[in-house]
Amino acid sequence: MDHNLQDTIALLSHTPAALNALLRDLPDVWTRRNEGDKTWSAFDIVGHLIHGERTDWIPRTKIILESGEARPFDKFDRWAQARESEGKTLPQLLDEFARVRGESLAELRRLNLQPRDLARRGRHPALGDVTLSQLLATWAAHDLTHLHQISRVMAHQYRDAVGPWTAYLGVMHCEGHSA
Amino acid sequence: MDHNLQDTIALLSHTPAALNALLRDLPDVWTRRNEGDKTWSAFDIVGHLIHGERTDWIPRTKIILESGEARPFDKFDRWAQARESEGKTLPQLLDEFARVRGESLAELRRLNLQPRDLARRGRHPALGDVTLSQLLATWAAHDLTHLHQISRVMAHQYRDAVGPWTAYLGVMHCEGHSA
Numbered sequence: 146m147d148h149n150l151q152d153t154i155a156l157l158s159h160t161p162a163a164l165n166a167l168l169r170d171l172p173d174v175w176t177r178r179n180e181g182d183k184t185w186s187a188f189d190i191v192g193h194l195i196h197g198e199r200t201d202w203i204p205r206t207k208i209i210l211e212s213g214e215a216r217p218f219d220k221f222d223r224w225a226q227a228r229e230s231e232g233k234t235l236p237q238l239l240d241e242f243a244r245v246r247g248e249s250l251a252e253l254r255r256l257n258l259q260p261r262d263l264a265r266r267g268r269h270p271a272l273g274d275v276t277l278s279q280l281l282a283t284w285a286a287h288d289l290t291h292l293h294q295i296s297r298v299m300a301h302q303y304r305d306a307v308g309p310w311t312a313y314l315g316v317m318h319c320e321g322h323s324a
Numbered sequence: 325m326d327h328n329l330q331d332t333i334a335l336l337s338h339t340p341a342a343l344n345a346l347l348r349d350l351p352d353v354w355t356r357r358n359e360g361d362k363t364w365s366a367f368d369i370v371g372h373l374i375h376g377e378r379t380d381w382i383p384r385t386k387i388i389l390e391s392g393e394a395r396p397f398d399k400f401d402r403w404a405q406a407r408e409s410e411g412k413t414l415p416q417l418l419d420e421f422a423r424v425r426g427e428s429l430a431e432l433r434r435l436n437l438q439p440r441d442l443a444r445r446g447r448h449p450a451l452g453d454v455t456l457s458q459l460l461a462t463w464a465a466h467d468l469t470h471l472h473q474i475s476r477v478m479a480h481q482y483r484d485a486v487g488p489w490t491a492y493l494g495v496m497h498c499e500g501h502s503a
Contacts, residue, residue: 148485152351156478163346167338167471172331272488282485283493290495292346293475299335300468306327306461309451314462316469321494 148282150258157250160288161243164191167295169239176235180301187295191238192226194291198245200225202284203252209267209277210256217268253281294321327461329437336429339467340422343370346474348418355414359480366474370417371405373470377424379404381463382431388446388456389435396447432460473500 168176168187179186185193205218230238256262263278300316311317347355347366358365364372384397409417435441442457479495490496 146353146357146481146484148482149353152353155349155351156354159346159350163342166345167342170334171338172334174325174328174331175335178325269488272491275487275489279485279487279489282482282487283489286479286482286486286489286493286495289475289479290493293472293479293495293498296468296472296475300465300472302325303327303461303465305325306458307465308454308458308461309448310454310458310462310465312451314465314469315500316465316472319472319498 148263148278150263150281153281153285154250154253156285156288157246160194160292161239161246163292164194164295165239165243169236174302175299178298178302180298185294185298187298188230188235188238189226190291190295190298191235191242192230192233193223194288195238195242195245196222196225196229197287198242198249202280203249205267205280206253206256206277209265209280210262212267214266214268214274217270220270293319297321327442327457329442329460332460332464333429333432335464335467336425339373339471340418340425342471343373343474344418344422348415353481354478357477357481359477364473364477366477367409367414367417368405369470369474369477370414370421371409371412372402373467374417374421374424375401375404375408376466377421377428381459382428384446384459385432385435385456388444388459389441391446393445393447393453396449399449472498476500 168191176187179189200219201221208216208218233241258277263276263281265277266274267277267280269275297316297319300314304311304317307314307317347370355366358368379398380400387395387397412420437456442455442460444456445453446456446459448454476495476498479493483490483496486493486496
């Protein structure tokens with residue numbers, strides 16, 4: 146299926162409310178525990194999504210529109226949220242994510258991207274040539290990969306509690322498939 | 325981690341609103357497409373969750389409390405939703421899931437389960453001996469395995485659109501791990 150900007154915007158618009166409804170006021174056992182050493186909790190993942198709004202999606206969109214392939218994207222810091230989320234509560238992060246996502250989408254609409262813009266190329270420091278269309282599709286898919294991760298991290302907390310039913314629960318057998 | 329009934333109830337209480345916020349009013353490309361032959365769309369999965377409320381979790385809880393291991397659980401029909409969801413819209417299914425989940429949780433609270441109840445045993449037709457505690461933990465983990473699945477089915481629709489970024493998106497490499 147081809148990328149469709151309106152479908153992308155629709156999905157990006159839903160994610161903050163979906164995470165809010167899933168996570169707000171849940172016991173810490175669901176939101177603050179991870180899968181072990183150097184893995185992320187749901188709390189960490191919301192922080193990562195906030196960092197992406199600030200440094201990844203719209204900034205990279207502007208690099209493509211302004212400089213094309215001449216200027217590679219800045220690298221993305223996958224551990225920045227440990228610093229930026231420190232001392233905050235999960236409800237604060239959920240509010241912050243909703244706000245910065247709203248700002249990103251307002252900026253995206255202001256750019257009023259046309260098909261010729263979506264076909265423009267940029268340079269990813271590791272992946273090489275990419276298009277703006279691919280960047281924006283990835284923004285939406287990135288929300289989904291982290292919703293996928295959050296559901297797995299939460300399920301992990303009940304790995305022992307479900308007993309033999311673990312055989313029927315695909316999420317318990319997922320290792321995340323990270324590159 | 326041990327099973328905690330209050331943590332289970334907290335999670336079960338959040339799922340309908342989370343699915344509602346994620347899915348309601350999204351374009352059909354996200355909610356009605358699946359991963360290919362004999363796979364499920366988000367629409368199908370919400371129907372499956374409704375069927376579980378009607379025939380699985382509370383009915384099996386009552387079988388354990390009333391008959392213990394003497395009466396095996398009825399088998400669960402994994403394709404019932406194709407029939408039961410026919411002609412309905414996704415918003416109707418989301419409303420229905422919220423209603424039947426609310427009824428299930430009201431019934432669960434009425435049962436006022438104590439530790440000795442949670443330790444009672446039942447018989448699964450394929451898995452053999454299980455406890456009520458394991459059944460209730462599985463109810464929560466089952467929500468999460470389907471949230472994991474929904475995020476994967478949705479991401480699949482952008483498999484081509486993300487181009488080389490697929491390498492960094494774990495969800496694109498997940499095959500579901502179903503037994």
